[in-house]
Each structure stands twice: as structure tokens, then as C-alpha cells.
Amino acid sequence: MAETRTHRGNVPAETSSLVGRRAELDEIAVLIGRSPLVTLTGVAGVGKTRLAVRTADRHRDSFADGVWVVELSAQQNGDLLGHEIAAVLGLREQAVRPQAEVLADFLADKRLLLVLDTCDHLVDAAAALLRRVLPEAPHVRVLATSRRPLGLPGERVLPIEPLAAPGPGATGAAVRLFTERAHALVPGLTLDPVAVAQVCRLLDGIPLAIELAVRRLRALSVQQIAERLDDRFALLVGGSRTPLGRHQTLRTAVGWSHELCTAQERLLWARLSVFTGVFDAGDARAVCADGRLTGLPLCGLVDKSILIAEGSRYRMLGTIRDYGREWLRRLGEEDVLVRRHRDHGRAP
Template sequence: MARPTRRRGNLPAEATSFVGRRRELAELRKKLATVRLVTLVGPGGVGKTRLAIRIGTDLARAFPDGAWLVELADVRDPALVGNAVLAALDLRDQAATEPRALLLSHLRDRKLLLLVDNCEHLLEAAAQVVTDVLRSAPGVRVVATSREPLSVTGEHVIPIPPLELPRAQGDETLDQLRLNESVELFTERAAAASGRFELATSNRMAVVEVCRRLDGLPLAIELAAVRTRVLSVEQISDRLSDRFGLLTGGSRAALPRHQTLRTTIEWSHDLLKPEERALFRRLSAFAGRFTLDDVASVCAFDDVPPATVLDLLSSLVDKSLVLKDEVQGIACYRLHESMREFAGLRTREAGEEEAVELHCVDHYVSEGRRNAAQARYRLVAWLGWMDVEIDNIRWVLRRCAVREDVARGTALAVDVGWYWITRATTEGVRWLDELLTMGPGDPASHAGGLFMRGFLALLQADPVAARPLLERAADAQREAGRPGPLVNALAMASIAADMTGDRASARRLRDEAECVAAGFENVEA
């Protein structure tokens, strides 16, 4: 009787098209030509498993003993990692030999590619098995996938980012959009799901919006594409404010944690220590990028001491829950929008939403005040700070407006005034108009708001609107006995009057400004 032919691998056939990842595939091939352990690291749903299977399929012929996939997602006991590798390799644990010894004996003289998938919940055990294999079997190459590195000797980490995003402006042609990775994935999966979807001029902006709001995360895009069976792309985009309710119903063949967006993120969240969970959920307070100092100020209270913030944040970065960026030489961090929404849900469940929001408002109002002095004389450095923080500042301004916290909202809008002056005059006008119409609030901040609003009106070449604002600012500063701001308001009001052709008033206002300024040395005090 003929002996059965031994398989040269166990990689599953790909049931759907493989989209994008040219750069990552090229880097993987290059790495595997010279190193023996590569770990693909990224958040859940980013496509690590699919990428590993694709590289295994592409390179299988280069390994005489094939490419083998070890799936650890359903293994809960660290002691069974070695057994999972044995099973994947078609080996039977039926002898007196200890499984680890049997595994190493089998691999010692073989040349194969081992794909060890989903290591994050069994890090120590997976790292030990991989280390033992690499030491005992020189012909074995290993590609591991995990939400954080294995942190073993010889490991080379390749971060796997989300797919390339289309431009926010939506100014790309249809042909250009079809070549974009996120759009290509959505279009192909939507066509497969509904049988009739096509990218067209009529839906292009909605497709761009969906892909961008889902941060290019492949799992989220595929789940959204399935909804085209019953919803238009525009309806899907409108419903993304409840993405965890919308993005369900993935493939029944997928792992349970990949059938909804929420369960995918919960898988990572449930692996965190209590203090890591606390910090992660509080990061939802940030609307955009944030720095280490921001985190220490906003999130470090109760069960998260300030001294632990650096280590905890570093751990969240390692676990692919927080992204690290660099903007103009400033190290900063951010959450994908889906991660932020999930963290926000956890914050509400913990009853911390109000406390965290108040910490955030306090922090940015204080930072705005502290950094305002730099704005004029160290403008480039200050604008670098603003480029990092502008989304958070906008969120704080919106919260102040909604809660009618007029004093602090106006103070912050004034303290970041050089941003409106140099980058976003119309936006500054909108914020100040909204806040100033709510009432005087604090007299000092109200007077500052009137001055800044008048200044911006002058920048917009609207002296008719600027003059009464600046004269009201001067009246408020005169009444408060603040000579420095009074001089500035009078001088700007003089310019406004001159621009309207009222030379007499311009002269009077200028004379008063000179008179007040003569009485003290520091006009800006």
C-alpha cells in the first residue's frame, strides 16, 4: 500500500482578492531574505493575518518543506502553544516524547516558513516557542503576527498601518480613486456583497468619506461594504456615528472577534491591565493628537498616578492601540477614530466622562494662557504646538460654547489668537462671534474677545465692523484700569477709524493711546 504523500504546507486558499500592501510585501520579502524572525505588528482588523498568508503563499516554493500556518486565536492556555504548532504541522502527540522535544526534532533539519498568527494574548509562551525553534532549526524562518512585538532576540518588527487613504478634498479622478487601496477594497467588497455596486461620480464623495472615517482599517471597510446590500454609501456614511451598531455581520467563516468591529477592539482591550484600560479610555478626551504632557495633565488621576503615565502610554503604543506620530519635531500620539469611539464608550460605562472632559478643558485653557506669551515672539515654535493641538482646542471651544462656559471659551479663543491671525481668520471670527453673543462672562476675557474680534475684522478689510468692537474693548479696558490692553485697543480703533475715512476720530483715539502709553513703560503689561 502506498504511503500518503506528505503535504508541503497548510495555507488556506484566499477566498477574496488581495488588495494593496505592495510596500509591506516588498519589505517582508527583503527582510526574510536576510533575517529569520519578522513580526507583523498592528491593531486588530488591520490585515496582519491576510498579509502573512499572502507572503507565505508567494514564498512557499522557496522553502522545500513548505509554508505552515499556526493559528493561536482560539488557544487560551499558554502551555498549549507548542501543541498548536505540532497540530498545524500535522504531527501527532502520541508518543512518550515531550511535545516540545518532538517539535524541535521534527524541525531541526527542515527548511520551511512558519507563520504564527495572533500571538498577543500568549506573548511569553509564543515568544519561548519561537525562540526555541530558531535556536534548534536553522532552516526555519518565522513570520509572527501580533498586536505587540514578541520582544525576543533577533526579532525584526514591521508595523502594519491601515490602508492608504484617499485625499480629504475628494479632488482625485475616478481612475485615481480606483487605484487607492482603501477605495479599491471598499469597491471590490461592496460589489461582491451587493452584486451591482460601482464607484461612480455620484457616490465618490461618500466612498471617500466612509474610507477616511474608518481610518483605512480593512476590517471596518469590509464590514461597511457588506451594508451596501441594504443601504446606499451615503446612508452608511451618515450612520457611522454609531459604527459599532452598524459594522456587524461579517463573514460567518471569520473568527468570532472579526465578525464585528466592536469585538475586534474588545479582544485587544480585554488583554490590558486595569491601569492600562483606565488610561486608554481616558484618551478618548483628545479629539486629535496629544503629547505625553497632555496625557499626564488630563488622564493621570485616581488609579493612574502621573509617575506611571510614560510606561502605560508606551505599553498602549506597543499593543497597537495608540499611534505615535511626529509633527515638526514634536513627539505626539493619536487614536484611530474607531479606537477613540470605543474608548469613549468605556469612559461613559466607567462614569468618568464628565471628570475627564473637565480635566481636558482645564488643561487646554491653562496651556493656552501659559503659551500665549510665546505666540508673538516665538511664533514658529508656537505654531508648531498649535499644529499638534488644534483639534483638541477646537473640541474645548465647542464644549465651552455648548455648556455656555463663556469666560473660559473666550479666554482660550483670545489666547490662541495668533493662530486665527496667521492661519484661520474666518474660523477665529466664527468662534468669537458665537462666544461673545452669549454674554459678557468674565469682564477681562470679554474685553480681550472684543479686541481680538475687532483685530480679525481689520485683517478681513472690514473697518466698519472692526471699529465698534475695538471701541467697546477700549471702554472695557478703561473701566477695568488696564492701561496696556487699553493702549492696544485705542491704537487699533484709531486704525479702523482712519480706514473708514474718519480722520478726526482716528486722531483723537491715537492721541489718547499716546497719552496713556506715556504714563508707563510696558504697553503690553
């Protein structure tokens, strides 16, 4: 059987700095030391991949057999997941044996970190493969990124939150990210700190959204960007030369989450977009339930990083809410749901 390649991994070079996230990086390091499987979850564009790649880079010398990154966004067939991993590890095809068995045998005595990036659409396949492989490979660690957990025993899930949204004129990681990227794009640019903080706040501190907003500075001022964010999906698009990976627009990133939802989850997401603040299950039922939506898959939307659970209450980030509102309009239900929400708010 072929061994791993002579160099110790395939961690890609980062093309820009990672702003903030020291606490998250430290926590990931601790979790990797304690569990064979760590999954980073979070809303679209929050920076799960960047954190995983930076973690991989930080641990290059911690694993004798290397650190290996398997990028899965283009792989649509879960049956080929094992083959994707084997190809990255440099294993030859063995058609007569199940790929999970080949990987389990190969990894049994290895000390390596395997990063499975973008497992969202392959959760079942990834869980089945790791359920077979990890018990046979006690010194292998897997770091996965997904908008929902893989659901395996012993999995440690770390939700990645957006960068803290600053108050007016305040600084923080979101403002630092905007400022750093802006000065790299337009050297010497003078920025209004109040307007920068406003943009970061309107974008919920989502790093992808902030980086896309910065791209507009060639044509717009920060204040003009802020004024146009009521149509953020039209405004926040990248270009062929932007180093933003697979998500060249905010709509693409959030749309990926939408595709991963069931029909009932999509309908509930759209209807919940009429809530601008927190709500509980009773509120959701009163406003959203009808003959088309009798069960409310709130937990499913939490698992897929669409809703944020805070005790018994829920909320949506503005970016997610706006996407749902677009779909509510397409469904022709906006007026009805706005009226239901208003009437519910007036009820004693």
C-alpha cells in the same frame, strides 16, 4: 518520529482578493530572508492575517519542507502552543519529552516557513518556545502576527498601517477595496466616489471596518452609512455568511485588544479618548493622571497597537478612540475627563 505530511504545507485558500499592500508584501519577503522571526503588528482589523496568508502563498515554492500556517486565536492555553504547532506539522505526541525539545529536534534540519497567526494572547508562551526552537533550526523562518512584538533577540517587527485614507473624491487602496467589495456584493451598483472616500476616511482606512461597512449596502446608501458612523460599533456587524474570519463585528475585533490590556492600560485608553488629535506625555499626565492612575502606561499602549507614536507625540485612530470613549462613559468619567481636557487646553 513522524515526518511532515507529503504535501508541502497547509496554506488556506483565500476567498477574496487582497487590495493594495504590494510594498508590505515585498518588505515582508526581504525580512524573512534576513531574520528567523518576523512579526507583523498593528491595530485590530488592519489586515495582519491577510498579509501573512498571502506571504505564505507567495512562498510555497521557496521552502523545501513547506509553508505551514498555525491559527492560534482559539487556543487559550500557552502550555499547549507547542502541541498546536506539532499537530499542524503532523508530529505524533511524545508524552515523555518536552514539546519544545520535540519541535527543536524535528525542525533542526528542515527548511520551512511557519506562520503563527494571532499570537497576541500567547506572546510569552510563543517567545519561550521560539527561544528554544529557533537556535536549533537555522533554516526555519517564523512569521507571526500579533498586536505586540514577541520581544526576542533578532526579531524584526513590521508595523502594518491602515490603508491610506483618501482626500475628498480621491482614489487609493481603501477606496478600491470598498468599491471592489461593493460591486461583488451588489453587481452594477453606482457609487458616489465622494461618499465612498468619506466613509473610508471615517473608518481610518482599516480594511475590516471597510468590509463590514460594505455589508450594509444591501440596506443603506454610502452616504447613509457615512451619516451613521458616529455609532460605528452598532453599525458595523457582519453575518454568519460573511467571509471575515473570527471578527464578525468591529466591536469584537477591538474588544480583543481591550482584553489584552492591563487594568491600568484600559483606564488610560478610556481617558485618552477625550483627545481628538495628537498629544504628548505631559498632556496625558495633566488630563488623565489621578489617584487611580498614577503611572501612565503609554509605552504599553503603543506596544499593543492602541496608540500611534510619532516622535514624542501620540495619537489614536478614530475607531480606537470611539471604543475608549464608550468605556469612559461606562466608567462614569466622561464629563470629568472632558472638563479636564477643556481646562488643560485653556491653560496658558
